[in-house]
Amino acid sequence: MATLTRQDLNFGQVVADILCEFLEVAIHLILYVRDIYPSGIFQKRQKYNVPVQMSCHPQLNQYIQDTLHCVKPLIEKNEAEKVVVVIMNKEHHPVERFVFEISQPPLLAISSETLLSHVEQLLRAMILKISVCDAVLDSNPPGCTFTVLVHTREAATRNMEKVQVIKDFPWIVADEQEVHMEEAKLIPLKTMTSDILKMQLYVEEKTQKSS
Amino acid sequence: MDDLYLDNIDEFVNDQNKIVTYKWLSLTLGVHVNTAKQMLYHYLEQKRNESSGTALHATYLVSGKCVVNGTPCHKVSVVREEKLEAVKAKMEMTISVHVYSVQRAELKDSSPLYTTDYDAVKENLKNCSKYSAIRCAAAVPMSSAELQRAQEIALVPSAEKENRKPGLNEPAATSKPSAKPPAGIMGMFASKSASKVQESSKEVKTEQKDDSSSVETSKTKPASKANPMSNFFGKSAQKKVEEKPKKSIKEETDGGSTSSASGNIKQSQVSPKSDGEVKEEQSKTSRALKSETKDTRNKTKRPEVVDSDDEPVESQQKKRRRIKKPQPDSSDDEVVPDSPPVPNIQTPSPKKQVKKETVSHQEDGSVVKRRKRRRVLKSHTFVDEEGCFVTEKGYVSESYSESEEEPEPTSQAKDSSSLKQSFGKKEEEKKEKGQKKTSAASKPTKQPSIMGFFQKK
Numbered sequence: 243m244a245t246l247t248r249q250d251l252n253f254g255q256v257v258a259d260i261l262c263e264f265l266e267v268a269i270h271l272i273l274y275v276r277d278i279y280p281s282g283i284f285q286k287r288q289k290y291n292v293p294v295q296m297s298c299h300p301q302l303n304q305y306i307q308d309t310l311h312c313v314k315p316l317i318e319k320n321e322a323e324k325v326v327v328v329i330m331n332k333e334h335h336p337v338e339r340f341v342f343e344i345s346q347p348p349l350l351a352i353s354s355e356t357l358l359s360h361v362e363q364l365l366r367a368m369i370l371k372i373s374v375c376d377a378v379l380d381s382n383p384p385g386c387t388f389t390v391l392v393h394t395r396e397a398a399t400r401n402m403e404k405v406q407v408i409k410d411f412p413w414i415v416a417d418e419q420e421v422h423m424e425e426a427k428l429i430p431l432k433t434m435t436s437d438i439l440k441m442q443l444y445v446e447e448k449t450q451k452s453s
Numbered sequence: 454m455d456d457l458y459l460d461n462i463d464e465f466v467n468d469q470n471k472i473v474t475y476k477w478l479s480l481t482l483g484v485h486v487n488t489a490k491q492m493l494y495h496y497l498e499q500k501r502n503e504s505s506g507t508a509l510h511a512t513y514l515v516s517g518k519c520v521v522n523g524t525p526c527h528k529v530s531v532v533r534e535e536k537l538e539a540v541k542a543k544m545e546m547t548i549s550v551h552v553y554s555v556q557r558a559e560l561k562d563s564s565p566l567y568t569t570d571y572d573a574v575k576e577n578l579k580n581c582s583k584y585s586a587i588r589c590a591a592a593v594p595m596s597s598a599e600l601q602r603a604q605e606i607a608l609v610p611s612a613e614k615e616n617r618k619p620g621l622n623e624p625a626a627t628s629k630p631s632a633k634p635p636a637g638i639m640g641m642f643a644s645k646s647a648s649k650v651q652e653s654s655k656e657v658k659t660e661q662k663d664d665s666s667s668v669e670t671s672k673t674k675p676a677s678k679a680n681p682m683s684n685f686f687g688k689s690a691q692k693k694v695e696e697k698p699k700k701s702i703k704e705e706t707d708g709g710s711t712s713s714a715s716g717n718i719k720q721s722q723v724s725p726k727s728d729g730e731v732k733e734e735q736s737k738t739s740r741a742l743k744s745e746t747k748d749t750r751n752k753t754k755r756p757e758v759v760d761s762d763d764e765p766v767e768s769q770q771k772k773r774r775r776i777k778k779p780q781p782d783s784s785d786d787e788v789v790p791d792s793p794p795v796p797n798i799q800t801p802s803p804k805k806q807v808k809k810e811t812v813s814h815q816e817d818g819s820v821v822k823r824r825k826r827r828r829v830l831k832s833h834t835f836v837d838e839e840g841c842f843v844t845e846k847g848y849v850s851e852s853y854s855e856s857e858e859e860p861e862p863t864s865q866a867k868d869s870s871s872l873k874q875s876f877g878k879k880e881e882e883k884k885e886k887g888q889k890k891t892s893a894a895s896k897p898t899k900q901p902s903i904m905g906f907f908q909k910k
Contacts, residue, residue, distance in 0.1 A: 275561065286562070286564065292568040293562075293568070294564065373565040373568070374558035374565055377558035
């Protein structure tokens with residue numbers, strides 16, 4: 243088996259593709275499970291050989307796609323540390339943060355045979371965990387919105403500001419109030435470890451959501 | 454029942470926050486599905502009685518008869534606990550109700566249920582029904598022997614199809630069929646003409662041949678044995694002048710079964726022969742084969758071929774196939790392979806030589822080949838000093854040098870050449886080159902090319 247390293251641009255792209263694909267599925271599913279949008283806009287789609295819920299709202303879908311399109315270059319360069327889906331209440335205070343913590347091994351030694359099916363299984367398990375996460379989370383107050391934050395490593399932020407991957411879709415430094423959550427409790431959902439990717443998903447939840 | 458399973462389920466549901474379906478539980482704990490359903494039910498009962506801790510959600514499977522849009526039907530549905538009574542009320546007759554899953558999350562749709570089962574089933578894909586309550590007594594897995602037989606049966610028809618296709622169609626795909634039929638024909642003639650060869654080859658034949666083929670071969674063989682070579686030749690000797698051309702024709706016809714045109718020619722040629730003095734079983738068999746579809750010919754011939762010269766024939770066939778594949782285009786190619794088998798020569802070596810030559814031509818550059826092959830193929834039959842019939846076919850238009858050059862470069866040709874070389878050398882030594890030369894002179898293309906081929910090797 244050929245050993246691919248991070249220097250192989252193609253391989254970095256493959257990882258980024260897989261991850262962004264998963265993040266898209268996950269974001270849709272989180273929005274569905276957490277009742278951010280009415281369930282009427284969601285439809286069943288098949289991903290990773292299992293049914294998942296996906297929004298049919300074109301503008302929402304476009305927003306998610308654009309967001310991930312900008313995240314992808316960071317993942318390719320292994321500069322993204324966390325991708326966070328923040329659920330905010332009407333006052334724009336976060337009540338839940340779905341944190342996807344990403345770590346890519348510096349040396350990618352993979353065998354192409356086991357790679358994809360194994361990763362798919364892991365991602366499927368993660369999808370399943372997201373779909374049952376409401377069992378461990380309190381219900382959200384009405385009128386919640388969501389946003390996506392990216393925690394980058396080092397100086398990647400500056401590059402992002404300079405170069406807009408998508409025109410008129412700039413990234414800005416998140417407000418402090420969007421990032422910090424008081425009295426948060428940590429709820430681990432799932433971790434996965436594969437040859438190409440390590441990822442853990444946990445939720446930071448505000449203890450008193452209604453306040 | 455042991456109550457430990459209650460702790461197990463509690464761990465799955467509460468600690469691991471899993472959806473526990475009866476199927477997943479059955480596969481995970483290795484219990485029968487009905488047992489798993491009972492476990493879930495007991496667990497649910499117990500938790501409900503305790504009425505403590507976190508809320509549990511359950512789904513139920515309900516099946517029964519109901520009327521939908523005026524048509525009665527049997528409906529199977531998975532419903533949430535709160536809808537259970539409503540669904541049961543709709544059923545005219547409820548046949549089955551059991552717990553489908555238990556989980557803490559309140560499911561918004563059925564997707565997670567499937568996702569839960571998906572990986573459990575996938576991990577036990579080959580025996581995912583081992584705990585199932587549904588059995589079919591008639592469905593018995595095949596034994597390895599049966600399986601092998603079934604695979605062989607599946608393979609044979611496919612091979613036949615391939616043969617048929619090439620024969621019916623044009624040469625492009627014919628590589629396999631063309632090679633096989635000539636070999637079969639060759640084998641038949643060889644066996645009849647040369648009893649010695651047959652005897653030696655018989656052992657090999659029986660082993661290699663299929664059951665059906667062995668039967669056929671056995672029939673042909675005894676006939677050939679009964680009619681020693683002397684008889685055959687004696688007959689032929691009387692008709693030597695006539696026979697020689699006939700034989701050559703026969704050889705050609707036999708070999709050339711692959712191409713439709715060649716096959717037709719052969720058939721016509723053969724029929725006169727059979728009518729004539731030579732009424733050997735071989736000729737009959739060949740006729741029958743000919744009369745039949747080409748496919749049948751191939752089949753029957755194959756075993757025979759093995760008989761005559763097992764290894765060489767096979768190698769030749771392989772070679773031909775290989776060659777043909779790259780050069781599927783020209784119909785001439787097909788004819789050429791046919792011609793090689795033609796040499797019914799008593800001694801296997803001459804046949805091989807002829808075949809080899811043809812092969813080499815085929816193998817040779819596709820560019821040159823097509824032109825050459827399209828030209829008329831002529832066959833000359835003559836008796837060697839040793840008394841062997843040698844049939845050589847050559848394209849009039851082909852040039853000697855080209856034929857020689859071509860075989861070497863191609864790997865296929867080399868493979869064939871190794872076998873051919875041994876035979877070819879012997880033959881050359883035994884047989885007078887003069888005869889060949891004369892034939893070659895008359896037929897400049899093939900014979901010279903053959904000579905060159907062997908010499909180089």
